[in-house]
Amino acid sequence: xxxxxxxxxxxxxxxxxxxxxxxxxxxxxxxxxxxxxxxxxxxxxxxxxxxxxxxxxxxxxxxxxxxxxxxxxxxxxxxxxxxxxxxxxxxxxxxxxxxxxxxxxxxxxxxxxxxxxxxxxxxxxxxxxxxxxxxxxxxxxxxxxxxxxxxxxxxxxxxxxxxxxxxxxxxxx
Numbered sequence: 001x002x003x004x005x006x007x008x009x010x011x012x013x014x015x016x017x018x019x020x021x022x023x024x025x026x027x028x029x030x031x032x033x034x035x036x037x038x039x040x041x042x043x044x045x046x047x048x049x050x051x052x053x054x055x056x057x058x059x060x061x062x063x064x065x066x067x068x069x070x071x072x073x074x075x076x077x078x079x080x081x082x083x084x085x086x087x088x089x090x091x092x093x094x095x096x097x098x099x100x101x102x103x104x105x106x107x108x109x110x111x112x113x114x115x116x117x118x119x120x121x122x123x124x125x126x127x128x129x130x131x132x133x134x135x136x137x138x139x140x141x142x143x144x145x146x147x148x149x150x151x152x153x154x155x156x157x158x159x160x161x162x163x164x165x166x167x168x169x170x171x172x173x
Contacts, residue, residue: 001013001055002120004112006108006109006111006112008072008103008108009070009071009077009105009112010070010072011067011070011112011113011116012067012070013066013067014049014052014053014067014068014079015053016046016049016050016053018049018068018076019042019045019046019049021075021076022049022076022079025077025078026045026095027039028099031095031097031098033134034131034133034137049066052066057083061086062083062085062086064083065082065083065084066079066081067079067081069096069109077097077100077105078094078097079094080092080093080109080110080113081093081094084121084123088123088124088125089125089126090117090121090123091126091128092114092126092127092128093128093129094106094109094113107140107143107144110140110144114126114144114170117170123170124170125167125170126167126169127149127166127167128165129159129163129165131162131163131164132162132164142166144168145168146166147168148165148167149166149167
């Protein structure tokens with residue numbers, strides 16, 4: 001993995017050393033409006049990041065690529081991540097602190113990650129899961145060329161009833 005310059009933000013390969021600063025970012029209650037919960041402690045997050053530093057699933061079948069998002073003069077503001085599968089597809093996810101929403105930073109970060117995944121990891125298709133009520137995230141994915149998966153694929157996916165699976169082919173940046 002390498003650092004990626006995305007203009008207004010830089011993506012840095014996530015390591016355990018980021019846990020303290022990311023704990024503060026991930027403690028923002030606004031980012032849990034639709035799902036999950038904040039990490040319980042810096043130590044818990046450090047252990048989690050340590051497991052992810054292998055960059056591989058336990059069975060070696062998937063690559064786990066995690067970057068923290070840094071804004072110059074501000075510090076860490078979130079993360080982007082991808083699970084790259086053997087078939088050339090990748091599941092993506094992202095999170096930014098609410099103080100940085102609506103500024104185009106998530107789009108820059110996710111777009112830079114998609115380009116990196118296509119160029120260096122030969123990813124040919126992407127998918128993402130979002131809560132149906134998370135209109136901000138749904139709009140971001142649509143702007144990046146994602147569209148709801150067809151009903152057959154939705155039915156076969158392991159998503160909750162209040163979620164939607166969005167897909168995009170990797171043929172364009």
